[in-house]
Amino acid sequence: MAVNQALELWGMQDASYHLIAARENQVFRVDINGSSYALRLHRAGYRTNEELRSELQWMDAVSRGGLHVPAPIATASGDFLHIADGVQIDVLSWLNGAPMGATGQPLETKDRTSLFLGIGREMARLHHVSDRWVLPDDFDRCSWDRNGLLGSNPLWGRFWENPTLSADDREMFEALRGKMATELTQLEDTLDYGLIHADLVRENILVDGDRLQLIDFDDSGFGFRLFDLATTLLKNLQEPDYPELKEALLAGYRSERPLDDSALDLFLLLRAATYVGWVIDKLSEEGSELRNQRFIDTTRKLALRYLG
Incomplete structure (x- = not known):
């Protein structure tokens, strides 16, 4: 399963996870060692690998610039994006809070x-x-x-x-x-x-x-x-x-x-x-x-x- 492969890539193979959204991308909440993350399985064909890497690079820059946005988490290889079973996968920091409406x-x-x-x-x-x-x-x-x-x-x-x-x-x-x-x-x-x-x-x-x-x-x-x-x-x-x-x-x-x-x-x-x-x-x-x-x-x- 892509989720289990992804967790291994990010060194989170012992984490618990559950699906929280599936409207566009599939998004899972991942919990491990007292920290939480958002793992995304991207919908097929919407963005190229290059487009997704660019999105993640920008989010990283925005986060480092002081805004409160999900920050991409790199694997040990330093990459933000990985492909498992043909599925584009990334992991982001978890943000608490609720939608404004x-x-x-x-x-x-x-x-x-x-x-x-x-x-x-x-x-x-x-x-x-x-x-x-x-x-x-x-x-x-x-x-x-x-x-x-x-x-x-x-x-x-x-x-x-x-x-x-x-x-x-x-x-x-x-x-x-x-x-x-x-x-x-x-x-x-x-x-x-x-x-x-x-x-x-x-x-x-x-x-x-x-x-x-x-x-x-x-x-x-x-x-x-x-x-x-x-x-x-x-x-x-x-x-x-x-x-x-x-x-x-x-x-x-x-x-x-x-x-x-x-x-x-x-x-x-x-x-x-x-x-x-x-x-x-x-x-x-x-x-x-x-x-x-x-x-x-x-x-x-x-x-x-x-x-x-």
Whole structure:
């Protein structure tokens, strides 16, 4: 079994373990000698070995830069990534805490403004540490650039071809794609661009007392920094105090790093559209019908405002 082989590689053959997540990657909690770790068996075909090694190198740099993220654990050979029975495997430090919330459910937290101030600060620190890090020559991650968002084969699918779109929505989304591409072409040279997490949704921000921890770097890569801010905001649009949460997030970011948010509405729409593409090959999965409709409705609402 891949887990047992992996534990031997990391010198943890006497450890106990149990499965804690299996939605994308399989994640096991490993306990040994009073310490805990997260062992990941990566889903086949999603990332190349080079991409995963790059992800782990970046997480290591971010952890050493002072952020609270899962730190990759090397084996005796010094490698972060190993292949066992054709499965890509790594081991990360274990982080305590609980997700700040769940997508699609009301946000339940006492000091909401402080929470979003903190998220903004951590996001800015992530971008700052990443800019200071010298990338390895063989670093390889995806790009959430104009082509990755709006090109002929976007990273998360051709949202304008979602088969459940009505004729009116399809026409609007095709027009939307062209308009967003034109605007992004005009803006991209002026926008802050670099390594981003790309998926800072509620489930990927763990709260442990006053500590905010960023997890799940599966979709990280190069991108516009506004994309990270838009990802967090998009999942909180329905909160009754959304304007206050938005201002707190931006203020937290600005407390650590300069920010021009004049194109934020564009990136909210870009981020919304990615989910309409992402869900296409998951439409047969349980619960996807409701998610798909929610993604389309959100994008339509933002698009109508954007298109005027």
